[in-house]
Amino acid sequence: VHSKDIEAEKTKLIALENAWNQAQIHRDGQALDSLLADTFVYTDWDGTVLNKPRFIADIKGPSVETTLVTNEGVEVYFYPGTAVVTGAYHAKGKSKGRPFDHHGRFTDTWIQMSGQWICAASHTNLVGK
Secondary structure, eight states: OOHHHHHHHHHHHHHHHHHHHHHHHTTOHHHHHHHEEEEEEEEOTTSOEEEHHHHHHHHHSTTEEEEEEEEEEEEEEEETTEEEEEEEEEEEEEETTEEEEEEEEEEEEEEEETTEEEEEEEEEEEEEO
């Protein structure tokens, strides 16, 4: 694999991570559905484990209003047909009417299916509230 191709795929994956952030802010379940594998598993910072339908329902639900999600220090590691994306995130908003301001880390595992990257697993870890 040429380094130019790796850079292009890295750029693509970072763009997908940013699209995910925007989908969360806009409660866009359809956009999330296209980014996540059917067998997607999400492990939240508090130990909650959600499957794809539950994760999308939570994002679309009225109890959480996300106003900001940004990533920094994003790294992409490639393996055959797979990429692991790590980084720090900052999320702000309201959950059940109470404000939250989270700083954390994430690890997302992306797989290639039919020439597209889709996320198979995501794990977040809170480092500051």
